[in-house]
Amino acid sequence: MSPFPVDRRTLLGAGALAFAVPLTGAAAQFRGDGVFWSPNTSSYPTAVDLKANYQFFTSDEAAFVEAAALRMIPADPTGPSALEAGVPLFLDRQLAGDYGKGTRLYMRGPFGKGTDTQGYQAKWPPAGFHRAAIKAIGDHLGQGGGAPFHKRAEADQDAFLKDLSGGKVDLGSDVDGKAYFKLLLQNVMEGYFSDPIYGGNRNLAAWKMIGFSGARYDQRPYVLAYNKPYPLPPVGIGGRPAWTAKG
């Protein structure tokens, strides 16, 4: 039996009738009384505890990611390094969560090499790709007793990353080195510019650097204030120091 007590014929007939009768009575039936709302309910992000340990990375993996991120975004006069901004912690939580697990990706084969315009093609979700690629890089650099990436000189590290990005490092048949470099750079930038509530962009430094005002929604008072500096400092989802400043 149908779970609904009106059969199809009645329903269609009534639907036709609805267009035939004045809709004033029906309009009242579409009032938003049933719009869901309940107090104390918010869809808020899970905040990263900056003092907690890595959840995803092993110590070897963390050593590689920290060193590589530091070469991608070193400290300079415009802003802090990726390490100072907390990028590895962001990456760790990103890979431990839904992003890392690829919950929104189609992850059944076949897995081909793909073209540049075809997006993510790895056979692992992002967390698995990082894990496999970091291991492959370790194996590659360790051949013949070579030092691991994080123990090498900066120039050496830069040269390796450059080769990796140019597709010149052979990491075996499983791991596409160029694709991994692209993913790592992407994730490092995400951590550097993300909201601080996720562990990166510590002290809102990256947003201060580029003059981004952060999680604000109403810029109308400033839109027409031509040639005047924008007055508001950046704010994260979790706030900014002025909220708690006692002095």
Added chain:
Amino acid sequence: MSPARRALPLVGLVGLAAILVARPLPSGAQPPPGATVTPGALQTAPATPEDPQVAQGRYLAVVGDCEGCHDRPGGTPYAGGLPLRTPFGTIYSANLTQDRETGIGAWTADDFWNAMHKGVRRDGAKLYPAFPYPYFTHITRAESDALYAYFRTIAPVSYRPPANKLPFPLNLRFMVGFWNALYFKVDDHPSTGPSPGRHIVEGLGHCGACHTPKTFLGGDKNDHALEGGQLDNWAAPAINSDVRRGLGSWSSAEIAEYLKTGRNARANASASMADVVRYSTSLMNDADLAAIGDDLRGRPSHAGPVNTSLKPDPKLMARGEAIYVDECATCHAVDGKAQPGLFPPLPGAGVTQSTDPTTVIRFILSGTQTVATNARPTPFAMPSFGWKLTDDEVAAVATYVRNSWGNVAPAVGPSEVGKLRGKVGKPIQKPSARV
């Protein structure tokens, strides 16, 4: 609602609406399953011309907001069972349907009059003043009889509300006699004139049940009528001529618009007032609403002037401003003027400047939703900020909105916020290291 019903295509919903239009429901009947029937729909479009006395009673039941209390979520209108949380315990509203065992089917018009006029049940026991007979005593016998005639048309529903949860000795009904001696006076000469607005406000409308401050025994402080009260962790604002805290700056037309549509350019009805608008004032006629506006605007305030020389700590205000600009200005705008008619302006608002900050704090902590009416069908909502703002931060921003743009009101302390959070809010979800 079952997934199958949720998945109904739009044509199905339109079809059901058409069925509802084509076949008006007899009064008191249940809508077909799956249909959305707005409150008030049961009060309209009777199948046959109605007895004028029943029609009057139907309207008076709206004025008295009977359904607001005598219905429970998921229940049948007028079958009762809604828990009313008083400071003294929980009282469940009675079944007003015509069931002879559990409702008032066996009551005579005299029985009904005695309940309304004297607060006495058919069996002679005293009703608890959660039933607002101290107000209803002002209705006339003709009005009582009309209400009685209307309730005679409500189909019987066999439902016995749960037993009241009152501590000894309040669970003994004769104790109400002592309360009545202190706070209740039977109106020996009820009359609809000379002010129809006052007749509603002090009678069936029972506005003071929420808006008049109470003694420690829950009786009205009549020398402070309509100056704002507190119940169930809400502060009902003043609704008198007080310019800052009340309706002194509203016109009668604005009051009527608010009551009819749930909104005007100054305020949105939400929380407990949403139910009042939904079941009662939005369904009242314009003349009565204007009369209520006239009466409220004329009510004096004895709360004393606001001390405008009190200035909150500038550091607290600076923190409050930072939070306001970052979070609240999204809808309420940097200058507080918001989007009148959509989001309520804060400058000059009575709720904002209420001496008792409970409602301001609660809106920030828990959020709120405005009522949907036929005139304003979209229910806007303010989100909850309790998950991200500490008690300190809520206190700072509440103090800021209460003392900016010309507003003046006592500063809010973090302990007030913490207490309210413990009762009606949720713990903070703030990250350990935020920025």
